[in-house]
Every structure is written in structure tokens, then in C-alpha cells.
Amino acid sequence: MNSPGTSKKRSSQLGISDLQVSKVCLGTMTFGEQNSEAEAHNQLDYALERGVNFIDTAEMYPVMPRAETQGRTERYIGSWLKKTGKRSDIILATKVAGPSRGMGWIRKGENDLNAANIRAALETSLQRLQTDYIDLYQLHWPSRNAPIFGQKQFDPTLERPCTTIAETLAVLTELVNEGKIRHIGVSNETSWGVSEFIKQAERQNTSRIIAIQNAYSLVNRGFEQGLDETCFRENVGLLAYSPLAFGRLTNKYADDAHAAGRLNLFPATWSPRYMRPEVAVACQRYATLARAHGMSPATMALAWCHSRWFIASTIIGATNLAQLKENIDAFDVELLSSVNLCVSVPLC
Template identity: 50%
Template sequence: MEKRKLGRTDLEVSSLCLGTMTWGEQNTKAEAYEQLDYAVDQGINFIDTAELYPVPSRAQTQGRTEEIIGDWMKDRGNRSDIILATKIIGRSENDWYRDGGVAPRLNRAQVLEAVDKNLKRLKTDYIDLYQIHWPDRKVTQFGSNPLIYSHPGATEDETPIAETIAAMQELVKAGKVRHVGLSNESAWGMMNYLNEAETGTGPRVVSIQNAYSLLNRTFEINLAEIAMREQVGLLAYSSLGQGVITGKYLDGKQPAGARMTLFKNFGGRYQTIGAEPAVRRYLEIAEKFEVDVAQMALAFVLSRPFTTSVILGATKMEQLKTDIASHEFKLTDEMKKELDAVHMLHSNPCP
């Protein structure tokens, strides 16, 4: 499998990254081990998780995914072979993440507390890529790239980006974290983090993990140029629109065991009035070229010059095998032209 540079670092990550957010909820520990073993066997060396996982986040299960990964690395004795990414949550009112029931923020004290808990659950003494899951400031929409702007206003306890990145510098100096990345961040936020690094406040961010798919190409509007010029690569998530692109939810279908079937409020981002018309057109293109629609959609994201890695998440091994095979799928110029034509008619229905 192709390896790509992670930002300006010397790390080379696989072009596909194994996502983990269902482990400990929809997937058992044994199923997680099966996915991990298969992914590594196929050449994936990059694993992404978070303190929040599994989803949906609950006090009873929070952190379980990291614990599973930690157990697997210990059992396999392969920590040095894995490039491990995890995350610290941003602003939240959920009271089960921090000691004393404190509302999560990205201030220095909480960054230092969170990373030690990450490390303990993961049974490791360092994290390759520590990502800020979402901003501390209020933003107009989760993901920070809205099509319709609604000003959220500031808050009195908003943690300055300078404080957050300075705390990350402490983690790097202590050897607990090798590199820092962003997630669900906007162009304004990304440039502020980069500017703080230029002034010596903290480490330079090396990646940004945002949603990017045929149903959501908002990353291209402003962030893509920054990613290319500043060498802060995209780690794309939801590249199948939580499975919506496969057509399995069309006409109100609720497949047994599917995420949006189990968790009714989980998929609102991909259940918009513009989603179904776009999905039907993409399915038509896949049928015309006699290709798998999931592989076509993933290959599209992989082909973008600003993409470092595409994060795959699957609950079933059959899904995972299909998705991993997408790294061998090559889009033709004719396919790209038709995909862009659909995008012009159905632009970003699921931002």
C-alpha cells in the first residue's frame, strides 16, 4: 500500500487509515482484533482513535476503544510498527471526561490531564499524532465548514489557541506526543494554529482531520489551498458519508445493525433534502462503469492532491475488505468528469 508523508515530518503513513469509533459499542473486542490484524496484513500502519470513542459517547463506554487498541498492541508486541493517532475532545458540557466532573475545555490543565489518560488506556508511553478533536471556541457548525453561516458568538471562558498549542508543546518536550494535528477545524482556526507555531508558541500542526466525500467537498473551498501550501495534509473521515453513498438508506430504508438504524440521531448530517438525489446520481455512475460505488467514492478522496490518508470505518469484515481494496482502484478521466458534473448540480448536500 502507498505510504505518504505526514505533513513535514519524517513519518510515512499508509494512504488508508483504520478508523475505530465503533469498537466497544457496535463491535466487540474480538471483532476489533480481527479488523486490526487484517488491516495490518494489507499494509495499513496508521490507526486513528479518540478519547471520546466508541460512539455514541456515553460515560459507561468512554475510552473503551483506546483500551482495546492498547490491549491489541500489547498482545501483538507491535507498538513500534504502528503510527498511532488519537484525540482530545474540544468544548463540551459532558461531565464524564475530566476529573471532578469539569466541563471539557482545551486549557493547559485539561490537555495535560487528558493525554495521561490517553496513554494509560493505550498502554503506551507516546502518541504519534495527538489531534484536537474539535475547537474550544463555539463554531457555527460541527466540522467548521458550513454552507449557511450562523454566528455563534464568543464565550467568556474560550481558551486561546495560544494556550492550547503551548500545552501541546509541553507534551512534545516530555516525549508523550510526537506530532500535533487538528480536526473539524476551519481555515481561520488552521491559520491561527500555524501562526502560533511561527511565533514559537508551540509545535507546527501536521494534519487536519475533516469530513470529505463526494457529498461534502467543502474542504476544497478554503482549506485545500492551505493544506497544499503549508503541507498540512487532510486525514479524510466520513468519505462514504456514514454509508449513505452506498445507497443502503435510500427510500427510508433502515438496514438491521446499521449505525443510523441503531442511533436515530446520529446521521442527521447525511440525511438532508439534497442527499438522495446526489446519491442516486453517483450510483448511476458506478453502474455505468460497472464498479463498486464505495470503492469509487473512496478512490476519489484518495486521488485528491491534498489528501494524506483516508480513514476507513466498518462494522463488518466484508465492508472493510471492500473498502481497503479501494487503494488499488484508479479513477479514469471520464469518471472524474462525471463525478464533477454531479457535484456541480448537487454541490455539498451534506456539509
């Protein structure tokens, strides 16, 4: 059952910053792999027309990451900004890759979150995006050993040399002072990581993180295991990525085993968290529930994310305008209390 959400807030203040971001953020990692430059521009035009002012990208995009395409996503956004002159109309977020030995084409595979790497990454992102500043610059994943990308538990045997959070904050603060970055954030972080970033910022009087970009969906609710309280008390906004669980929650792979999408295009390379049998079963049950209440599975999954009190903005992605329209429209759906979304599934 659903009804129009006529009183929903369309934007939110991001952490302690002055940024007012739309509750829907356009994710762009398909630009340059699954989407052409013209298609990317059409998506950006449409999102802006629908009130989306928040665009998220990364230096390593598009996905799947390849040497031949790396940086293409930012270039497509940059050519759109040059063509439209809309830079002042959007809040632009991008990310610097953490240690990436599997991606030797990014700074020869020696990437880390130290001064040399962050400065090199930012300068090339600014060039590709054809802008002189980034509104939100994010650390794509930690330098240190941490349980991320579907790893459920911390494993101390995986410890490795890393750049300290204090060192990373020092260079980010320099870049803020230089006017190249307005605000900073983290991604794929833990409760300890968020707390340490806050502690070190207070100790060194450096820039403070305002946002965390982590996976969150009906079948991936790990954020609720302590990070929700940490971010509430420290005023760090959640930017929820993969709200459709790489398309699983649309049920398209159950409806058509050969459906176009990342899990079929790149079956051997995606994280196993979305390939687990129990996740597929839970998604099918959610799809049945959505359809029983007159909604598409995607609409229900996104409307549920929009309803969560701790989400500052939900990052959506699409490969065509029809998908993008459905995803943005989902914000206008208000789930009523009679819709029980308690489907048992292990955290993925």
C-alpha cells in the first residue's frame, strides 16, 4: 500500500556543513561503461530538472574498473558541466581511491591516502571534471585493514602498513584551505573509523568529516549495527549507496536470468555479498510483498530507504531514463505502517 508523500522534505543539511543536498543523489558509475557520453548528459539533465542537485562520482569510475576506462565518468560529467554551465547548480562529490594493488593503473598500483597520492588524485579529478573545486571530497575506502566490501568481521591477521588518519586529515585540510575542496567525507568506513576521524580532527584542529558513504539497503543493514548511533552523535550524514543491492532488489534477475545488469555483465568480479543464495531468496520475498501492495520492487526498496531517519541522501544509479524516472519517483511514495518489511535475511 502506498500514498503520495506530499510533505516529504526534498533536501537535508549534510552533517555540520552548510550543504543542502537533495534527498536523492545521482550516482554515476555506469557513465563510460554501460552509458555513453550522450546518455550520461541526458541523465544529468533529467536529474537536475527533477530537483536533484547532488552528483556523486569517483576517480576510479566507471565500473567495472579497467585501465582503458578509468576516469571516463569524471570526464563525462566535466563535459556536461562545460556544455551547460551548471556548476553552481549542483553539489559535486568525488572520491580518491585507497590502497588498490588490484588496480595498477591508478598511480602504478601504489595508491594510498597520503599527501602525494591525494594531491595527485585531486588534481586529475579537477581536470577531468573541468572545475576548480569539489564540494565533497571522499576517501573511497580506508588505508588501514578494515572489514569492508562484504567482509563481516575484522581480521587482525590482515594487518598491513597504512597511512594514519592524522596524516590524511592534514593534507585534506591543506586542500580545504587552498579552496580546492569545500568539505570532506569517508566511504566504506566503520564505527571506529568515524570516531577516529572525529577525534583526530578535534585533536589537530583540522577539517572534520561531514558524511559517510556506505552500502545500505533492505538486505544490507550493517549500518544499523552501531554506525547509526556513532553518526547521530557525531552529526555525520549517511549517503546510502547500492540501495537496490546491485539490482537484486528490483527482482529483475529472478524475473529474467539473462537480464541486463552488472551481476550478469561482470559475474566473476562483483562482491559475493549480492550473489549469496539467501540474499536472492530475500529479494524475491520483498518483490512479492511490493507487488502485493501495487508497487514495483524497486519503488518499495527505494521508498523504504527514503523513510529511514539517518539517511541524508540515497544514491541512485540507472542505465536509462526510464529507470532513472522510476527511481526518482520512488521518493514520492510513502510506505504506510500496514506494510510489514520484516523479511529475515543475514546481513550481506
